[in-house]
Amino acid sequence: MSTGSPAAGSTGADTGPVAGSTGRLGRxxxxxxxVLVQVIVFALAYxxxxxxxxxxxxxxxxxxxxxxxxxxxxxxxxxxxGAILLIAVGLPIAMFVARQQxxxxxxxxxxxxxxxxxxxxIYGPLLAALFTVVFGTPLAYLLSEGFPGDTLIESLVDLPxxxxxxxxxxxxxxxxxxGGAFPxxxxxxxxxxxxxxxxxxxxxxxxxxxxxxxxxxxxxxxYAARVHGANRFETFRRVTFPLSAxxxxxxxxxxxxxxxxxxxxxxxxxxxxxxxxxxxxEQITGQHAPVFIFNAYTAGSLAESSAVxxxxxxxxxxxxxxxxxxxxxxxxxxxxxxx
Amino acid sequence: xxxxxxxxxxxxxxxxxxxxxxxxxxxxxxxSLVILGPSGSGKTLVLETIAxxxxxxxxxxxxDRDLTDLPSEKxxxxxxxxxxxxxxxxxxRENVAxxxxxxxxxxxxxxxxxxxxxxxxxxxxxxxxxxxxAQRVALARSLAIGPEVFLLDEPLSALDxxxxxxxxxxxxxxxxxxxxxxxxxxxxxxxxxxxxxAIMRDGELVQRGTPxxxxxxxxxxxxxxxxxxxxLPLDALGEFGRELREREGDEEATHVALRPEYVELEPEExxxxxxxxxxxxxDATNRLVLSLPAAATExxxxxxxxxxxxxxxxxxxxxxxxxxxxxxxxxxxxxxESGAEIGVSFPREHLTLLDDxxxxxxxxxxxx
Numbered sequence: 001m002s003t004g005s006p007a008a009g010s011t012g013a014d015t016g017p018v019a020g021s022t023g024r025l026g027r028x029x030x031x032x033x034x035v036l037v038q039v040i041v042f043a044l045a046y047x048x049x050x051x052x053x054x055x056x057x058x059x060x061x062x063x064x065x066x067x068x069x070x071x072x073x074x075x076x077x078x079x080x081x082g083a084i085l086l087i088a089v090g091l092p093i094a095m096f097v098a099r100q101q102x103x104x105x106x107x108x109x110x111x112x113x114x115x116x117x118x119x120x121x122i123y124g125p126l127l128a129a130l131f132t133v134v135f136g137t138p139l140a141y142l143l144s145e146g147f148p149g150d151t152l153i154e155s156l157v158d159l160p161x162x163x164x165x166x167x168x169x170x171x172x173x174x175x176x177x178x179g180g181a182f183p184x185x186x187x188x189x190x191x192x193x194x195x196x197x198x199x200x201x202x203x204x205x206x207x208x209x210x211x212x213x214x215x216x217x218x219x220x221x222x223y224a225a226r227v228h229g230a231n232r233f234e235t236f237r238r239v240t241f242p243l244s245a246x247x248x249x250x251x252x253x254x255x256x257x258x259x260x261x262x263x264x265x266x267x268x269x270x271x272x273x274x275x276x277x278x279x280x281x282e283q284i285t286g287q288h289a290p291v292f293i294f295n296a297y298t299a300g301s302l303a304e305s306s307a308v309x310x311x312x313x314x315x316x317x318x319x320x321x322x323x324x325x326x327x328x329x330x331x332x333x334x335x336x337x338x339x
Numbered sequence: 340x341x342x343x344x345x346x347x348x349x350x351x352x353x354x355x356x357x358x359x360x361x362x363x364x365x366x367x368x369x370x371s372l373v374i375l376g377p378s379g380s381g382k383t384l385v386l387e388t389i390a391x392x393x394x395x396x397x398x399x400x401x402x403d404r405d406l407t408d409l410p411s412e413k414x415x416x417x418x419x420x421x422x423x424x425x426x427x428x429x430x431x432r433e434n435v436a437x438x439x440x441x442x443x444x445x446x447x448x449x450x451x452x453x454x455x456x457x458x459x460x461x462x463x464x465x466x467x468x469x470x471x472x473a474q475r476v477a478l479a480r481s482l483a484i485g486p487e488v489f490l491l492d493e494p495l496s497a498l499d500x501x502x503x504x505x506x507x508x509x510x511x512x513x514x515x516x517x518x519x520x521x522x523x524x525x526x527x528x529x530x531x532x533x534x535x536x537a538i539m540r541d542g543e544l545v546q547r548g549t550p551x552x553x554x555x556x557x558x559x560x561x562x563x564x565x566x567x568x569x570x571l572p573l574d575a576l577g578e579f580g581r582e583l584r585e586r587e588g589d590e591e592a593t594h595v596a597l598r599p600e601y602v603e604l605e606p607e608e609x610x611x612x613x614x615x616x617x618x619x620x621x622d623a624t625n626r627l628v629l630s631l632p633a634a635a636t637e638x639x640x641x642x643x644x645x646x647x648x649x650x651x652x653x654x655x656x657x658x659x660x661x662x663x664x665x666x667x668x669x670x671x672x673x674x675x676e677s678g679a680e681i682g683v684s685f686p687r688e689h690l691t692l693l694d695d696x697x698x699x700x701x702x703x704x705x706x707x
Contacts, residue, residue, distance in 0.1 A: 223392050224424040226411035228484055229441025238437075242428050 125259030169268025213247030340402025376539030417481030609682030
C-alpha cells in the first residue's frame, strides 16, 4: 500500500544527488542553479516550438548529475530512469502552466464564481482533514499499540483505497443519505455530505501516516514517562503526541490534499453544495473545484476549465508550502531529534 | 522495606517461540541486587515486568505495599534505561523535572544535576549530549522523584570504556545505601556494584549469592563460564581428573572450575603440562590461553561411544564450546612464547567440582 507522504518526498528532493557532489558550494544554491537551468532551457525549447528537445536535455542533465555525484554507471542509470518518471509527471505540469492564457486566468481569478468555488474547495477539505485527524489520531494510536483484531481494523481503514471513488459516493449515500442510519441527517448536496465523502476517501492517508509515526516512537520513551509518574493520558499528551506532532500535521495535509482533489465521491454525494459563504453573508450553492472544472470542460471550454484548474493548482501549492513552512519551519527538534 | 518479587510472564512475538520468564527474589532495604545474565536471557523483561510495563502473574510487594495490580506510575520506582530514554523534545531541566507534577516530594532539578556533575547541561536538549552525559541526566531524572527502589537496565553498556568506568564509580556510590535491582551482562560491572548477584539464564534465575560466592563457587558450568572461570571437563584431564573426583568423593562431578587468577604457572610440582597457545597483553597483565596436553584431551571411551567425532565437528556451536573446554585461561606477568611448554598447578582450595546437569537447586539462595 502506498501512503508515502508528498511532504517527505519533497524534503528528499532538496538533499538529492546534486547536493552530494557540491557540499562546499552550498546545497541550496546548487539546487537552485540546477532548477533555474532547467526552467530556462524549457522556456527556450517551448518558445522555439521544440519542447521534445527539452526532454533529451532533462534526461542528459539527470545522467550527468548522477555521474558527478557518485561516479558510476549505477548512479547514471538510476538517475536517468528516475528522470523518466519525473518527466512523465513534471512535463504535463510545465506544459499546462506554459500554455495558459494570462488574460483568461486573470479574468477567472477575479470572478465571484471562482472565489466561491475556491472557498468551498479549501474550506470543505479543511473540515474533512480536521475530522480525519481528530478521530483518526486516537484510532492510529490504538492501532500502533496493537490489540486483538487490529489487522481487521487496519483492513477496514485501508478499504477506501481500493473502493472506486464513485462507489465511495454511493456508500455515503446509502449509509447517511435518505433511508440511512440517521434519518435527520441530509447528505445529498450538503456540506455534511461533502465532508463525509471527503473523509471517507482521505481517512486512510491520515490514519496510516499518524500510526506509522506512533510506531516509530521507542516504547522506552513511553515507559520512561509512565515510571516517572505520568498516567497513560499524560504520557500521550506530554511525550507520544509531541514526538509525532509533525506526522499528525503531515497526515492532516495529506487528507486535505486528497480531499481537494476528490471528484468521484463528491460528484455523487454533493455535485451542487449548499454552504454558508461569509463574504455574501448567506447560504449559497456552489461546486467543489474538481466538479466545477469538469463542468466547465464538458460545457465545451478547455481553455476556461484549464484556467480555473491553473488557479486551483497555484492556490493548492501555496497552501501546501505555507503549511510545510508552519510545521517544519525553522525549529527542527522532533523527528530528527529522535534517538 | 524489602522488595519482594515473584512473577511469571509470557512474551510472544511473531515468528519466534514464546519466551517465558519465571523469577522469585527479594531485595533488602538498601541492598543492590544485580541480575547478571547473557543477552537474551530475559533480564530486561524481568525489570520491565517489575516496573509494570508488561502483564504478568504473581506478586510484587514493596514492604507492606502490594504493587501487583498498580499501574507503572503508582509503583514508585526509579528506572534508568540502557539507551537513556530521555525525552528529545524537552531540555535537560525539563526532563529532570518531568515527574515533579506527579509526586508530592520532589527534588530541585538543578540540585540533582549538580550532584551528578552535569549542572551545566540544564538548557541543552538530549540529542546534543554525549552518552555519559545523557546517562547522568537520566539518573538525575530518576533521582529527582525520590523513588523507593531503583531499577537500572544496563545503564552503562552503551558507553565507551573510560566513560563507563567513571560513571560506574558514581553509580556504585549512588546505590551504596538505596534499594536497587541492576541488570547487566557485564560481570565486571556486576562485581563492582552488587551486594548480591542473581545469575539469569533462559528466563530463570539459576544461582544467587554474594559476589564472592558467585565468582568463587559457581554452581554450574554455565555460571562458571559466564563469570569468567575456567571450566574444564574432568574427562579431558585424564589422570588428574580422576584424582580430583576421588579426592572430593564426588563421582557425579563432570567439570572443575577455577578462576584464571588462581592458576599457578610453573609450580614446583605441576598438575598438568600445557602448551601456550596465545598470549594477549591486557591492561596491567597478560592473558594466556594454554592448550591442555594432547594425551589428556583424547576423548574417553564413554564420550566416544555417545558422540562420534564427526557429529561434533559438523556442529559449529558445540565445537567452539569444546575448543574452549580444552584451553585454560591464566593471568600472568610473564610473556611466554607461543608453543612453549608450561607446567600449571591448581590450588585445591580454589577448585569447585561441578555437575553439568542444568538443573540447579537453590536452597540457600535466598538466605545468602
